[in-house]
Amino acid sequence: MIDQIGFVQVDSINTVARAHHMILHARQQTYRASHLARLAERDRMLFEHWTHDASILPMAHFPYWRLKFARDAESLRSRWAKDRRAGFEALFDTVLEQIAKTGPCGSSDVGQDEVKGSGGWWDWHPSKTALEYLWRAGELTVTRREGFRKIYDLTENVIPPEYLNARPHEEETIEWACAAALDRLGFATSGEIAAFWDLVTPAEAKAWCDAAKRSGQIAEIAVETADGSTRMSYATPGLTPAAPPSDRVRVLSPFDPALRDRKRAERLFGFHYRIEVFVPEAKRRYGYYVFPLLEGDNLIGRIDMKCDRKSGTMVVRKYWAEAKRPLTRTRRAKVVTALENTARFAGSTKIDFTPGWDAD
16 A cells, blocks of 8 residues: 555654554555554565655665665755754764664664753754764664654664665666656656655656656646646556545545645645644634545545543544535535544544534
């Protein structure tokens, strides 16, 4: 499933369940969180790194990420030198030597004498910055998570040899990244292709599209958008519509790949979505962390809900229906079924529907 969709974004917010688990559960109702840990930490079929954000990817993609390692190593070093605490660069060898001698570690296991005076979540002490930098540069790999805490090890101790030792050229990586992105998107502009993995630059994706179009590898097509206008995109020749999806309702994570590119989602579905976590409460249009709902191939609304872990209750606060997608009796029943499935998945034993939650 992860190979089919490309990657699963990891996020720390846990109002119901973490993003990576909700993304997979939306597609497969029998999914359980232990499945992902087993594939990543025991079977080593997955690895964690950066796309547009921290994500879990198929292990077969690791060789192509060497291009990102090299580019991140260069860009982050100069950027973090300006906006992180000074001294992290001098600690690279110290951190690597500690892990080589004592084994995998997390950020709290290094630089204990540097923690005092921290100014907040992003005010990392130098050793933590060194850990993150070495991970982004490919010298360390996340071997597991404890809770949500990343535990790092030397990359050669984590990545299977067949992937660790594969070294594709830059041109091979660009070809793979563009073709693999288009394969998963179905159709896309060159900008959407570049943004999918965030592995190649927009200029590199455009050059690939131009060359692939000339060779007949891809074709330019007109895609009808939600407002009836058309947008030129690229697709492989002979692209045919997918089979109609089930019309059941699915609760999506705000970080679901179907919504990650907000502008694309709005063009295709007519669905405007923004996360309001960092918006002051008085200025929020909806809520702190609102979940989109998908019915078949239509985004029908969004819902504000949260799990109370102590009482085992999922509290449903408010539902907002999309225009032309009213909450009919039939649709309401499907929404409630989806919420019941999500509650069970999140470990809640009951649902508390706030009075008026379904009022327009």
